[in-house]
Amino acid sequence: MGKLSTETRRAQRLLLTALRVPETLPALPFADWELLLRVARRARLLGRLGCDLSRAGLLGNIPPRAAAHLRASRNVIEHRNTLVSWEINRILWALKGTEVPLILLKGAAYALAELPPARGRIFADVDLLVPENLIGEVEEKLLGHGWLKLQIDPYDDRYYRVWMHEIPPLRHRERGSEIDIHHRLLPRTSRLKSDPVPLFAAARPLADPRLRVLAPADMVLHALVHLFLEGDPDEGLRLRDLVDVHDLLCYHGQEPGFWAGLGLRARELGFERPLFYGLHHAHRLLGTPIPPDVLQKLEDVAPSWLIRKLMDHLIHLTLLPGHPDYPSRRPALGRWLMYVRAHWLRMPPVLLARHLSYKAWLRFRGVRKQIDLAQLDLKQQ
Amino acid sequence: MLVGDLSHRQFAGRLASAGLGVQFGPFNLRIRSDLGSFASLAHHLYEPYPLLDAEAISDFHVQIASPRGLRRLRRWVRPQACFSVDGQSIFAPYRADHAFPALEWGINWCVATRAHHLLMLHSAVVERNGQAMVFPAWPGHGKSTLCAALIHSGWRLFSDEFGLVRPEDGSLLPVPRLISLKDASIDVIRRFRPEAVIGPAFFGTRKGTVAHVRPPAESIRRAQEPARPRWFIFPRWTADAAFTLEPMPKSQAFLMVATNAFNYDVLDETAFRLVADMVRTCDCYSLRYADLNEAVTELEKLSGSIDG
Numbered sequence: 189m190g191k192l193s194t195e196t197r198r199a200q201r202l203l204l205t206a207l208r209v210p211e212t213l214p215a216l217p218f219a220d221w222e223l224l225l226r227v228a229r230r231a232r233l234l235g236r237l238g239c240d241l242s243r244a245g246l247l248g249n250i251p252p253r254a255a256a257h258l259r260a261s262r263n264v265i266e267h268r269n270t271l272v273s274w275e276i277n278r279i280l281w282a283l284k285g286t287e288v289p290l291i292l293l294k295g296a297a298y299a300l301a302e303l304p305p306a307r308g309r310i311f312a313d314v315d316l317l318v319p320e321n322l323i324g325e326v327e328e329k330l331l332g333h334g335w336l337k338l339q340i341d342p343y344d345d346r347y348y349r350v351w352m353h354e355i356p357p358l359r360h361r362e363r364g365s366e367i368d369i370h371h372r373l374l375p376r377t378s379r380l381k382s383d384p385v386p387l388f389a390a391a392r393p394l395a396d397p398r399l400r401v402l403a404p405a406d407m408v409l410h411a412l413v414h415l416f417l418e419g420d421p422d423e424g425l426r427l428r429d430l431v432d433v434h435d436l437l438c439y440h441g442q443e444p445g446f447w448a449g450l451g452l453r454a455r456e457l458g459f460e461r462p463l464f465y466g467l468h469h470a471h472r473l474l475g476t477p478i479p480p481d482v483l484q485k486l487e488d489v490a491p492s493w494l495i496r497k498l499m500d501h502l503i504h505l506t507l508l509p510g511h512p513d514y515p516s517r518r519p520a521l522g523r524w525l526m527y528v529r530a531h532w533l534r535m536p537p538v539l540l541a542r543h544l545s546y547k548a549w550l551r552f553r554g555v556r557k558q559i560d561l562a563q564l565d566l567k568q569q
Numbered sequence: 570m571l572v573g574d575l576s577h578r579q580f581a582g583r584l585a586s587a588g589l590g591v592q593f594g595p596f597n598l599r600i601r602s603d604l605g606s607f608a609s610l611a612h613h614l615y616e617p618y619p620l621l622d623a624e625a626i627s628d629f630h631v632q633i634a635s636p637r638g639l640r641r642l643r644r645w646v647r648p649q650a651c652f653s654v655d656g657q658s659i660f661a662p663y664r665a666d667h668a669f670p671a672l673e674w675g676i677n678w679c680v681a682t683r684a685h686h687l688l689m690l691h692s693a694v695v696e697r698n699g700q701a702m703v704f705p706a707w708p709g710h711g712k713s714t715l716c717a718a719l720i721h722s723g724w725r726l727f728s729d730e731f732g733l734v735r736p737e738d739g740s741l742l743p744v745p746r747l748i749s750l751k752d753a754s755i756d757v758i759r760r761f762r763p764e765a766v767i768g769p770a771f772f773g774t775r776k777g778t779v780a781h782v783r784p785p786a787e788s789i790r791r792a793q794e795p796a797r798p799r800w801f802i803f804p805r806w807t808a809d810a811a812f813t814l815e816p817m818p819k820s821q822a823f824l825m826v827a828t829n830a831f832n833y834d835v836l837d838e839t840a841f842r843l844v845a846d847m848v849r850t851c852d853c854y855s856l857r858y859a860d861l862n863e864a865v866t867e868l869e870k871l872s873g874s875i876d877g
Contacts, residue, residue, distance in 0.1 A: 218626070219624065221626050222626045222627055225626070226655055229655065230655065230657075251626060253597070253626045254626060256686045257683075257686070259685075259686040260683060260684060260685040261685070263685045264685050264835055266837070267834060267836075267837060270837065512630065512657075513630075513656060515656055
């Protein structure tokens, strides 16, 4: 147990230091590189380290074997970037003739607005925010231009349509890429009220006038909501999502009026608690520069001392990657608690009980979680 | 120091504790396992491979071990082996007696999914006189069989699976791993070179019957010596086919190499440039053969005609 927590803490410290001060990496002892590469890969932050070192012109000053791993993950990321740009191009083509304001969210937004979190960030799908009354039209157009509805069971379809903040994902039949179409940032059933209308009014156009991104404060708040409320029981909170928040704060924090506006906007949208936790932990773990008065003001919305201590502990436990050689059950329990918490906030208790028991029933019946890639030939992946 | 310099006890001890550090060409592996049968076979087949220095960085941490938790109980009924990378298991458990092919396959999976700093062709590659012959092929076209025959006929093994191209200079990098032969190919190679070191046949794996050929020690010893590509040969084994070795138009060869690569799309423009350069400077042929001896002789002639 002693060794376990010492080793785990060492792994976490390596990763956080690398993220905070990448320029010190050339001085990293040779023996630490291997562990850093492993935890960074698990946290999906290898590409990020690669970009930071490349920008600082330091890739030649680290062990060549480590540089190869960073190069490899940056190559994948650049490729995904190309794919996402192309995907958005195709979405615009499919939606030609409709006057729908498309707001890009998360990765796609960072990439197309050329914001700092885009660097070295791994992309998955394209996330769009569309006014709810136009979703039907958008879905229909996409379905007519090569996208398909995923085969999901009627329960899940209903789960999405009635309770959620997005419709079931669409997948392109040739490219395999997925689009998540949202009409709000949080489920309809969520305890945090989330009226999407102000988001549309404040959104900012990109160079292509058909595309928009959320206003800076809204973007930060969405990144935080995503971090704390879209938990995954297996992965826990994602450190890379906090890194997004850190980047956005460093970048937009320079703009006059940003910090004052952020607090007001959080109150207006009902996201004060995620903002409280997010700023606190970004500052603590990543050293995000946050004006002291902003943190001070947020103390008003802080939870009680006990809850705060508990949450600090849980967030720490689930946000930081474990040591690959010393798996521990505690973070797994923490992840589960955070997942339950996220669901608690997502839907009222009766609904939650119904939903979780249905999911438990599925698990009991033995729905497979592991995909057997081994049956495929290497080339087919 | 080589794997063969360790006693069996030392070897199994490393596998069961901090892991065995072993070098396969450009990749440093750390392998862990608590399975005795696996250790015996690995000790034998990995014998000529170099061990890692204490301070070397390992690229991939892989493990093939008995399952943890409740699944452990199965050791008494139908024992299983789980493959994991960096402590995370990715594939469904294997039969414990298939642990060795599972690990070999898992290492290939690590390379194919992670080594994107290199262009990876799905090709066998052999070398002679500093010039490499590349066999891009699709499963079932007989590249591994041909490759196993060539490396027992004076060619140096680069790989039977990965044509690794270094983007910086377009060189091919050797990754002389064991060659995995399937089904009928196993006996074909046993007959072709009775002295070849071939591991036991594993029946009923997810890929049929599989056996592993250990490359000649020379290929492993020279695993850090790259080479330039000189020929692209697109092989196709067909029973009873007449032998043909015909020049292939470069435009066609380009398309075949590009579509054959594991990560052509990932490397984007770099990949285009690398493949275009290689196809431009290489002679490209399509090969059809039924008889392995004839194919080996003719390919030797082809390489000899360049030397002379």
